[in-house]
Amino acid sequence: MNGVPMAAYLALGLFMFTVGVVGVVVRRNPIVIFMCIELMLNAVNLTFLTFARYGLNQAAGSDAARSAVAGQMMVIFVMAVAAAEVAVGLGIIMAIFRLRDNIDIDEMNLLKG
Amino acid sequence: MNFDLIYLVLGLPLLGFLILTLFGTGIEKTLGRYALAVVSVLPIVGAFAAGALRTLSLSAGTSAVVGGPDWISIYGLRVPFEWTVDPLSMTMVLIITGIGSLIFLYSTGYMAEEREYSRFFTYLNLFVLAMLILVLGNNLALLFVGWEGVGLCSYLLIGFWYTDLANARAANKAFVVNRVGDWGLTLGIFLIVTTLVAFGNVSDGRYLSYDAILPSLQDALQAHPILATAIGLLLFVGAMGKSAQFPLYLWLPDAMAGPTPVSALIHAATMVTSGVVLLNRMHVVYELSPVASAVVCGVGAFTAIFAALIALGQTDIKKVLAYSTVSQLGFMFIGVGAGGYWTGMFHVATHAFFKALLFLGAGAVIHAMAHDQDMRNYGALRKYLPITSITMFIGTLAISAVGIPGVFGFAGFYSKEALLGAALANDHAIISNVAGYVGLVTAGLTAFYMMRMTSLTFLGKEERWRNLPAQAMHTTDEEDHAHGHHGLGPDFKPHEAPISMTFPLIVLALLSTFGGWLMAQNGAFEKWLAPVSGPKLLGEVSIEPHGFPLAWISLAFAVGGLLAGLAWYRGGLPHDEGFDETRWGAFRRAAYGQFGYDALLTGAAVEGGAELATVLDRGVERSVIDGAVNGSVGLSTWAGRGLGLLQRGLIRSYALLMLLGAVAIVGILAYGAMTGGAR
Numbered sequence: 001m002n003g004v005p006m007a008a009y010l011a012l013g014l015f016m017f018t019v020g021v022v023g024v025v026v027r028r029n030p031i032v033i034f035m036c037i038e039l040m041l042n043a044v045n046l047t048f049l050t051f052a053r054y055g056l057n058q059a060a061g062s063d064a065a066r067s068a069v070a071g072q073m074m075v076i077f078v079m080a081v082a083a084a085e086v087a088v089g090l091g092i093i094m095a096i097f098r099l100r101d102n103i104d105i106d107e108m109n110l111l112k113g
Numbered sequence: 114m115n116f117d118l119i120y121l122v123l124g125l126p127l128l129g130f131l132i133l134t135l136f137g138t139g140i141e142k143t144l145g146r147y148a149l150a151v152v153s154v155l156p157i158v159g160a161f162a163a164g165a166l167r168t169l170s171l172s173a174g175t176s177a178v179v180g181g182p183d184w185i186s187i188y189g190l191r192v193p194f195e196w197t198v199d200p201l202s203m204t205m206v207l208i209i210t211g212i213g214s215l216i217f218l219y220s221t222g223y224m225a226e227e228r229e230y231s232r233f234f235t236y237l238n239l240f241v242l243a244m245l246i247l248v249l250g251n252n253l254a255l256l257f258v259g260w261e262g263v264g265l266c267s268y269l270l271i272g273f274w275y276t277d278l279a280n281a282r283a284a285n286k287a288f289v290v291n292r293v294g295d296w297g298l299t300l301g302i303f304l305i306v307t308t309l310v311a312f313g314n315v316s317d318g319r320y321l322s323y324d325a326i327l328p329s330l331q332d333a334l335q336a337h338p339i340l341a342t343a344i345g346l347l348l349f350v351g352a353m354g355k356s357a358q359f360p361l362y363l364w365l366p367d368a369m370a371g372p373t374p375v376s377a378l379i380h381a382a383t384m385v386t387s388g389v390v391l392l393n394r395m396h397v398v399y400e401l402s403p404v405a406s407a408v409v410c411g412v413g414a415f416t417a418i419f420a421a422l423i424a425l426g427q428t429d430i431k432k433v434l435a436y437s438t439v440s441q442l443g444f445m446f447i448g449v450g451a452g453g454y455w456t457g458m459f460h461v462a463t464h465a466f467f468k469a470l471l472f473l474g475a476g477a478v479i480h481a482m483a484h485d486q487d488m489r490n491y492g493a494l495r496k497y498l499p500i501t502s503i504t505m506f507i508g509t510l511a512i513s514a515v516g517i518p519g520v521f522g523f524a525g526f527y528s529k530e531a532l533l534g535a536a537l538a539n540d541h542a543i544i545s546n547v548a549g550y551v552g553l554v555t556a557g558l559t560a561f562y563m564m565r566m567t568s569l570t571f572l573g574k575e576e577r578w579r580n581l582p583a584q585a586m587h588t589t590d591e592e593d594h595a596h597g598h599h600g601l602g603p604d605f606k607p608h609e610a611p612i613s614m615t616f617p618l619i620v621l622a623l624l625s626t627f628g629g630w631l632m633a634q635n636g637a638f639e640k641w642l643a644p645v646s647g648p649k650l651l652g653e654v655s656i657e658p659h660g661f662p663l664a665w666i667s668l669a670f671a672v673g674g675l676l677a678g679l680a681w682y683r684g685g686l687p688h689d690e691g692f693d694e695t696r697w698g699a700f701r702r703a704a705y706g707q708f709g710y711d712a713l714l715t716g717a718a719v720e721g722g723a724e725l726a727t728v729l730d731r732g733v734e735r736s737v738i739d740g741a742v743n744g745s746v747g748l749s750t751w752a753g754r755g756l757g758l759l760q761r762g763l764i765r766s767y768a769l770l771m772l773l774g775a776v777a778i779v780g781i782l783a784y785g786a787m788t789g790g791a792r
Binding site: 021024025026028105106108109110 | 761762763764765768769772
């Protein structure tokens, strides 16, 4: 529509998601991990919006307008959940820091088998 | 359903049992022992009266089946509550309730000092009920109910003084040994049903009722004689258990641990004869199987002489009578095995008279002698116990089969002659002649050991209990439970029993004297039993061997045994039978120890069982079973450790695993979408 193909948006989303996954797995600082989780969520958001905009469901014969609204609504939900998640998560991190003066994620291993 | 007197016969003991169970101790506390005794004895006397009336209305040669509601009714099998009224069952009913009444009366005196008076009579009433079900039931299932019921009551009454471990052991032994017999009986019943299903023709599904199966069984077994032998042997195993025959007689001598009236009623007069009743009921099977008959005959003869020999070595007056009972039961099986089924029943009846008499007399002696049962402490008791000694002497003459042929004889004379005659005159069971001669010798032994008992107890001049130190307490089964008596000692003076105990003795003495003579008049008893016990296939079973004056020879053995016993023990207790067992002869010591048979079998069964258990413990339990259990424990532990490695508490590794899982799921979905087509 504006000359940018759909694949480019999807590729960007994939790249952001991959960065987020790798960050969650390799980093030990929970703040950074949170940022990576946000990155993954945003990658998903981008993908939702892409599909909403380009109307993937047209092929299945459904209503294009309704499909677009559904995708955009999902993004709003994700943002709301992400905000709540960050609020709770940061609270937990603060509590842990006050308890142990340390928030290294590898030392939080009390629940091991 | 018409009312039949037979319901009264069965109902009264049931009523007595229920009243005593529910209100027994209450009656004893509020109305006293006298009232309780009345409540206990009346049902049996009433049952006897009803049984006698019913017998009189039974016209000769008939039998009636009194039907009732169904007990079991499944598919082709129907087992009703039905009762058979015929000469065989009514003979047993009269013995059970008649002798039972006398023994109940006797018990009111004998057990008067007992704490648990009502419990005793509760069990006795239940026993009478079970025994009546056994003989009156018209099918093998009801017979089995009675069979187990009397076994239970026997167990309860042997262990009546259960606080003494020896009594509890004796009760257990009786129960366990009887299980072996019951095994045979149940298998026999199953085989009968199987045979009838395969080859027989039973119309209305009553595969266990005598009147329905006996004709059909006869036809089926004639076609398949091997089955007759199998059924005959299995049923005889049941009879061996209940009637204390050779391999399984072990429990009966130990059963003397119970109160003496119980020994008289259950372990002499009624329950132990149920094997003979069973074989009489099913005698068609034995007529068709000479092999099974020969086994019955042989086992009976061996038991008779074996137990008689053991009786020679006993010092306990009740043990002598116990082995005598085993021996007399052997006699009954000699007659039954030889084909003279009614002779076995004849001996059941006369034996009920004189053995109940002897046991009750022994009870009176024990009662008089401060509950000491050791004959070595008796002697010269005729001075103190005139009624007991005279009646017991009559009992001795009756069991020794004394009589003048053709004129008059005591009860045992007629029955013993009949069954030995049946053994000697017939060749249905191939070894019955041998069994007959063994029986003759045993009759001599019987007279000898009975005279030994009489001499040691009543005759002589020496009052041996006066040699005991004052208040010497001998450990006997009954001692701890009796109150208000003095221990034996120099000043002890025995006292005759009260009237409630002597009256039954006198009645039984009269029966032992005239009972056999009356029943033998013109073969009355044989004709009476002929419809049930008369042979169906064998033809005439004679009881008079040709060219052999059995009656005179039997009399010679009896009198010889009595005189020999009198001569041997005229000087009182011989030195080689005293308390110093090291001076006993080898034979007497062996006889005292049952020739090692009890020890052998107990060793094999109890200690062998323990050995086997040890081997199994070491070999199977600890290696195989424990191995399997511990192995599965080890496996779980190992698996848990392995899986625990994944659960290290590292959040990042969890995240990685989640990622891998998600990728796998997506991969699978994508693969499915590509191969299966998008939907």
